Amino acid sequence: MSDIRALFFDVFGTLVDWRGSIAREVRRLGLSVDGEAFADAWRNEYQPAMERIRAGGRGYVKLDVLHRENLDRILPRFGLESMSEAEREALNLVWHRLDAWPDVVEGLKQLRKQFLLAPMSNGNIALMADMARHNGFHWDAILGSEIARDYKPKPEVYLAGCAAFDLAPEACMMVAAHSSDLAAAAACGLKTAHIARPDEHGPGKGETAPDVPVDHAARDLLHLAEHLSA
């Protein structure tokens, strides 16, 4: 593993708790809905919205735009169709300030001593920059969907990240809590590390282990740092 130069991170679910963060925001706003159900409904629109772009049926638009369209789509289901334009805009930015899982800030700090670090997320640059400020992440660059103008798991997204750092895919490692993301990265030649996030979709509803072959499987980022410095 001594030839690994850069680590690329999935963000939603792997580094930050999107479900808990959105549920907390919904409660903070005093909306009379089940926060977790609202978070799940919003997130459920995520893959279909990206799929149109991946399939070529729509040109690239930033994830902020898709999140906003998806919000408009789910509000009536929760009896919130009267929410104002300004409130919708503000609520949409909750994705910019999702909270990190407890191991992440210290884990990234340790990994940064050995590797270049970049998000390899479907989130856009402004979203990633705001989230880094919110949590205190220090990225070397923001790579991912906006650089490639396409969405994971399209190979172009991973390969655009490697190219931006002038690295061969095998010198880069994709770190994610989702086996599908790791399988796609591995198919491009990247090394892979799985992070267990057993509660991503609610208590006990997340990947505790990869269901595809990976180079490392770790409990959290601190555990991964141990693996990679060994």
Next chain:
Amino acid sequence: MSDIRALFFDVFGTLVDWRGSIAREVRRLGLSVDGEAFADAWRNEYQPAMERIRAGGRGYVKLDVLHRENLDRILPRFGLESMSEAEREALNLVWHRLDAWPDVVEGLKQLRKQFLLAPMSNGNIALMADMARHNGFHWDAILGSEIARDYKPKPEVYLAGCAAFDLAPEACMMVAAHSSDLAAAAACGLKTAHIARPDEHGPGKGETAPDVPVDHAARDLLHLAEHLSA
């Protein structure tokens, strides 16, 4: 100025001393040439190389590629045409580890408390990421030529940076030691700040003051931080 959200920085000359750094590297390598003359010759090829791309006569290639072509062009003039391929590759990376002017690390740290910070350079992402590691810069994102796939002072480059941060041009300020860069940014609607670098091209050979209208003219980044927090 309270509506400024992001600062964009020119890098070569404004943040780092390319001439002194390259001259030191040349001396460190024991090359029997005048280090400053070598640095000047290399840098003199910079604008013509980019101009072909800006004018549309060549597709976008990264600055690392142009630097390498320019190196090959000047080596014979210094009697160094026998330099090996590996030595040329290694020397070309000197641009990734240029040293910052003395005020820059502390200046960026202060400015970072108030603003999003990004390089708005013609340097490519890997070059900017390595240089940030070398000097201890903390960027929120690496914007600039590689994002826009074109070279300053083309308006597309500045505007792509604003768009990446989801900001209107008037919420962004371009910071540079070169009036031409600031004039181009201002024409796109960005605010502007000039930094004096009187020795960029050698003792007494640099812009001490802007020769175009700017919003701020500062002695260095610490002085700019004072201006902007006032």
